[in-house]
Amino acid sequence: MRKGSAGAINPVFLLDYGIIAFSHLRWNFVWQRPQQFLSRFAKAHPILFVEEPEYVLEPGAAPQLTLEQPVENITVAKFIVPRDLGRGPQFEEIAQALTEEAIEAVNTGGEFDSPLLWFYNPMDASWASFAFNRRGVVYDCMDELSQFKFAPDNLIENEKLLLAQADIVFTGGYELWTRKSKQHSNTHFFGCGVEYDHFAKAQEEGTAIPEDISSLKHPIIGWFGVIDERVDYDLIKQVAKAKPEWNFVMAGPVVKVDPNSLPKAPNIHWIGKKEYAVLPNYCKAFDICMMWFAINEATEFINPTKALEYLATGKPVISTPVKDVIKQYTDYVEIVKSPKEFIVCAENALSARDENRIQRGIEKARQSSWESTVARMQELIDEAIASNDLDQTASAVATPA
DSSP: OOBOTTSSBOGGGGGSOOEEEEOSSOTTSSOOHHHHHHHHHTTTSOEEEEOOOEEEEOTTOOOEEEEEEEETTEEEEEEEEETTOTTSHHHHHHHHHHHHHHHHHHOSSSTTSSOEEEESOGGGHHHHHHHSOOSEEEEEEOSOGGGSTTOOTTHHHHHHHHHHHOSEEEESSHHHHHHHTTTOSSEEEOOOOBOHHHHGGGGSTTOOOOHHHHTOOSOEEEEESOBSTTBOHHHHHHHHHHOTTSEEEEESOBOSSOGGGSOOOTTEEEEEOOOGGGHHHHHHHOSEEEEOBOOSGGGTTOOOTHHHHHHHTTSOEEEOOOHHHHHHHTTTSEEOOSHHHHHHHHHHHHHSOOHHHHHHHHHHHHTOBHHHHHHHHHHHHHHHTHHHHHHHHHHHHHSOO
């Protein structure tokens, strides 16, 4: 902790704190909610981003810590551990020790003497919510992870622990808010934002179409995002079979599903993960942006980041009936429930674009910045931890240097 000129800890510096974020997603994975929020909070707070461990070492090997700084004021801590470690008491001891080592490395000015703990991963709450001196706990619940494929058996138990420790809870979807607000009295719904200027590049004539899809014939129905159990593969298969003259582009990493199980056809193109920077270039080529979400447990509470990103491109957007999409975007997005409905809707969009709907979507995206969301979240965090800060200030003033 930094000291004032009189030798005692200066209370004004207590507001200059770091954030330790515990995430089930890796920083260099698909650029989404954690990266969008934390890269903006990093303008005011140094951030230590603790990733899910990499289980790659031989059994008995010494755990390793690597630190990287992909964005200014953000340090990513990677734990490389034996592949047989699991998540028992030994893991928690190792994770705490590696986190403490990371804190020591980044705590150059005392900002991490009493950090804000920020959780995306409830599994880390069993050890991290108790292990460190802290000024408060934030739980940003972006998904109902317990309903995802391969969810840990004790995830729900750990989330209950996290909710008990949290000073404030944010949710990524309205349906998710209805559930979590019954479990925590200070819960707030903050859906996704959008970098409008970035995705609006798809509207510009000078935006180049990437080479790997530049030769495809139109119309092109496009998707970008994680390809996992939330995608309706049967819908893609049936539509692609019914419309062989259309091309279907799926850009994104394949996760938790067997790549060999993906529907195959000459007009379905699985082109892999693409960097965030070039997503507008791919959207430039799309005639329709599609949200091919399956309606299942994994999508019951999602609020797709790509909805606003698609709207900013100025392209027609079609979606399956995800609850949050229906609630928030019915005025801008066409909703379909079957392959037949999709084909009819897409044919209408291709033959006669609804320019009024598209312009409403563009304006909706233009008004939905990540910056305004982060500013309001910061206000709510300040209110939630105000009593914690007062307690720490009083303690600092009373404690000799």
